[in-house]
Amino acid sequence: MFRRIAALGFCVLLLGGWHAAQIGPGPGPAKGASTGWPVPRFESFRSDQIYMRAGPGFQYPITWVYHRYDLPVEVIGEFNVWRHVMAPDGGTGWVHEALLHLVRSFIVTGKRHAMRAGPHSGAAPVAYLDKGVIGVIRACRADADWCRVSAGHRNGWLKRSDFWGSFAGEEIR
Structure with missing residues (x-):
């Protein structure tokens, strides 16, 4: 009887530890x-030719090939030197860490948007960015709807809702 209770207690602890490892460390x-x-x-792509794979290793087949230097991707998981990423088009796969860098880039979504001289809708436009344009995020305040960005040789402000590459309420310096 004691062995059964001890074995059951061990299983509960083992499963509890596995469950905690799956959901993370807490808040x-x-x-x-x-x-x-x-x-x-x-993060963003470090090359203009990136092979996204079905799993974390060179033995897995290539599922996507991306040809967009600095394309922002969301890292959604890690395994050793491999990163599980989601691209702006919703495609997911595994990329070797050497193909990513920490440049905070963005890609314009929706329609054409004005990059403005200041962080408000009344500021003068400094450039118009079409859907798919990639640029660099220079700064975003956590409590702000506008981010300071660069695209091409232009600098200005873009509404966070006009691009993909940052989380709502995220501070970028």
């Missing part, structure tokens, strides 16, 4: 198992 952002950095987070 706050989850940490990547390999880097210790927050997951999810945004």
Whole structure:
């Protein structure tokens, strides 16, 4: 009888530990198992030819090939030197860490949007950015709807809702 209770108690502890490992350490952002950095987070492609694979290893087939340098991707998981990423088009797959860098880029979504001289709708336009334009996020305040950005040789402000590449309420410096 004692052995059954002890075995059952061991199983409960084992399953409880496995469940805790699956859901993360508790409140706050989850940490990547390999880097210790927050997951999810945004990074960008380091090359203009990226092979996205079906699994975390070179033995897995290539499912997507991306040809967009600095395309922002959301890192949604980690396994050793592989990153599970989601692209702006919703495609997911695994990319080797060497193909990513920490440049905070954005991609314009929807229709054409004005990059403005200041962080408000009344500011003068400095450029018009079409859907699919990629640029660099220079700064976003956590409590602001506008981010300071660069695209091409232009600098200005873009509404956070006009691009993909940052989380709502995220501060970027």
